[in-house]
Amino acid sequence: MKGTVLCTKKEDSVKLGKGHAFYRDTWAEVNLNAIENNVRAISRGLPAEAGFMAVVKANAYGHGAVDVARTALHAGASTLGVAILDEALALRHAGIEAPILVLGYVRPEDAPLAVRYNITLTVFQADWIKEAASQIKPGTGSLKCHLKVDTGMGRIGLRTEEEGDALAWEVKAHDGLFLLEGIYTHFATADEIDDAYIREQHSRFAHFLEWFKNRTGIKHPVVHSANSATALRYKDYAYTLVRVGISMYGLVPSEEIAGEITVPLEEAFSLHSRITHVKRLEKGEAVSYGATYRAEKSGEWIATIPIGYADGWIRANAAGGEVLVDGRRAPIVGRICMDQMMVKLPDKVERGTKVTLIGRQGSSMISADEVACRLGTINYEIPCMISYRVPRAIYRDGALVHLHNEVF
Ligand SMILES: *Cc1c(COP(=O)(O)O)cnc(C)c1O
Numbered sequence: 001m002k003g004t005v006l007c008t009k010k011e012d013s014v015k016l017g018k019g020h021a022f023y024r025d026t027w028a029e030v031n032l033n034a035i036e037n038n039v040r041a042i043s044r045g046l047p048a049e050a051g052f053m054a055v056v057k058a059n060a061y062g063h064g065a066v067d068v069a070r071t072a073l074h075a076g077a078s079t080l081g082v083a084i085l086d087e088a089l090a091l092r093h094a095g096i097e098a099p100i101l102v103l104g105y106v107r108p109e110d111a112p113l114a115v116r117y118n119i120t121l122t123v124f125q126a127d128w129i130k131e132a133a134s135q136i137k138p139g140t141g142s143l144k145c146h147l148k149v150d151t152g153m154g155r156i157g158l159r160t161e162e163e164g165d166a167l168a169w170e171v172k173a174h175d176g177l178f179l180l181e182g183i184y185t186h187f188a189t190a191d192e193i194d195d196a197y198i199r200e201q202h203s204r205f206a207h208f209l210e211w212f213k214n215r216t217g218i219k220h221p222v223v224h225s226a227n228s229a230t231a232l233r234y235k236d237y238a239y240t241l242v243r244v245g246i247s248m249y250g251l252v253p254s255e256e257i258a259g260e261i262t263v264p265l266e267e268a269f270s271l272h273s274r275i276t277h278v279k280r281l282e283k284g285e286a287v288s289y290g291a292t293y294r295a296e297k298s299g300e301w302i303a304t305i306p307i308g309y310a311d312g313w314i315r316a317n318a319a320g321g322e323v324l325v326d327g328r329r330a331p332i333v334g335r336i337c338m339d340q341m342m343v344k345l346p347d348k349v350e351r352g353t354k355v356t357l358i359g360r361q362g363s364s365m366i367s368a369d370e371v372a373c374r375l376g377t378i379n380y381e382i383p384c385m386i387s388y389r390v391p392r393a394i395y396r397d398g399a400l401v402h403l404h405n406e407v408f
Contacts, residue, residue: 061380063249081101100119226244267368305342305343
């Protein structure tokens with residue numbers, strides 16, 4: 001896939017209806033076919049009754065929420081999951097009408113917005129129900145809710161039968177205002193080989209479901225517990241919906257379980273730039289802030305690349321970091337600046353030569369996993385940390401369909 005379209009003039013690109021042009025050759029590519037294939041491949045491994053929630057929080061883990069949401073829905077997802085109300089509203093404003101669940105906390109005073117835009121909220125506090133009820137104007141509609149149970153994640157969710165009782169009482173006290181359509185929990189260790197803790201959490205959840213049904217008589221047609229790792233590894237925990245994020249983007253939830261995952265996953269995100277300057281250094285000549293890198297011998301070819309920590313390409317990438325140039329690895333040298341960095345080339349190349357920081361060039365590949373490993377973090381962080389200054393070029397069937405970022 002080429003990124004050259006990014007050089008089109010702003011006027012031309014507007015005419016093409018493909019979003020804004022950008023005047024710096026640094027961009028991310030998102031392959032929607034990969035996302036579509038991943039959704040279908042993961043779905044094939046699930047029980048027939050399990051629906052698919054495409055988790056598109058954080059701008060779809062940095063991939064572009066609207067494009068990913070549309071693609072996942074096309075590939076069979078029934079529901080979308082986001083972290084905050086703002087993300088749900090952005091999807092509605094883009095014209096997406098599918099059910100959306102906000103997985104995180106929303107202020108009770110914002111419940112009327114959720115009602116107006118038909119957005120489902122996560123609830124777990126009785127006093128929240130009471131406050132939200134006082135904010136929703138009579139006659140404006142009901143609030144769809146999923147009840148969150150904290151079975152051991154220790155983040156949000158109700159933890160005891162008393163809390164369940166209190167919440168159910170508040171729901172009943174406001175007849176018809178709250179539609180408790182779902183009940184769910186979240187596992188803390190689904191991506192670890194040791195299954196003792198997830199089994200404990202699951203048994204607490206199963207117990208709570210039974211108690212809640214008997215105690216309150218509230219029907220909960222949608223029951224869910226599975227993130228990517230759970231959906232891929234514990235089919236019995238799929239219930240009627242799975243909440244899949246990371247693996248939809250083609251990444252395995254953790255290194256530890258990588259060997260177990262048989263579903264074919266294809267990475268959707270890649271990151272590219274073009275060389276802006278090439279120079280030859282004499283032995284001892286320095287590169288970048290602090291002059292920490294010195295040419296080891298005369299005749300080293302150093303290239304400048306227009307990406308830096310303000311793009312989310314953080315300074316820690318310099319430690320052992322490499323990029324691909326003409327299918328060959330080139331090490332980052334010197335400190336990474338805010339907007340630029342330097343690499344040592346195997347040979348002299350032309351200005352304008354494409355550089356791949358994440359992704360494939362010929363038979364060479366730098367995966368998000370490799371970058372994560374170098375930074376001592378998880379692959380989830382890698383596409384999320386590439387900032388909105390880096391435009392996302394959205395590809396389908398090898399053609400650019402859309403170009404966007406959130407800044408310009
Ligand atoms: C982010 C999130 C998910 C998706 O997790 P992945 O590991 O990316 O599949 C599922 N459920 C909840 C509650 C989440 O916050």
